[in-house]
Amino acid sequence: xxxxxxxxxxxxxxxxxxxxxxxxxxxxxxxxxxxxxxxxxxxxxxxxxxxxxxxxxxxxxxxxxxxxxxxxxxxxxxxxxxxxxxxxxxxxxxxxxxxxxxxxxxxxxxxxxxxxxxxxxxxxxxxxxxxxxxxxxxxxxxxxxxx
Numbered sequence: 001x002x003x004x005x006x007x008x009x010x011x012x013x014x015x016x017x018x019x020x021x022x023x024x025x026x027x028x029x030x031x032x033x034x035x036x037x038x039x040x041x042x043x044x045x046x047x048x049x050x051x052x053x054x055x056x057x058x059x060x061x062x063x064x065x066x067x068x069x070x071x072x073x074x075x076x077x078x079x080x081x082x083x084x085x086x087x088x089x090x091x092x093x094x095x096x097x098x099x100x101x102x103x104x105x106x107x108x109x110x111x112x113x114x115x116x117x118x119x120x121x122x123x124x125x126x127x128x129x130x131x132x133x134x135x136x137x138x139x140x141x142x143x144x145x146x147x
Contacts, residue, residue, distance in 0.1 A: 058111040069120040082108040
């Protein structure tokens with residue numbers, strides 16, 4: 001069974017059409033099914049992996065992603081990489097009353113993923129259309145204004 005892999009630009013276009021048409025999609029599995037259906041209009045051999053689709057979707061400016069997760073009991077090293085988009089993780093630090101610093105957790109620089117020292121494991125992704133095309137940083141600033 002032959003298959004073809006679409007380039008990133010065409011995949012983003014198909015993703016944009018799907019997310020705009022559906023407004024909100026409650027899981028990565030549903031998103032993948034709809035995007036593949038859209039890709040097959042141009043070429044019946046096109047396919048895409050869930051991992052590749054997720055990495056493109058979480059960094060797309062026209063999609064607002066919500067990541068649901070569960071806590072892991074063991075403290076594991078994340079090796080400086082985000083489990084969602086493979087971006088770099090930045091340490092979230094706090095200053096102690098004695099002048100030192102303590103690491104509270106980690107925050108991804110490309111997507112909405114964050115974790116404490118007890119690692120959060122992503123379990124479900126919700127994708128919603130963002131017609132303003134705000135970046136992840138702009139969305140965070142808007143949410144922090146309300147608090």
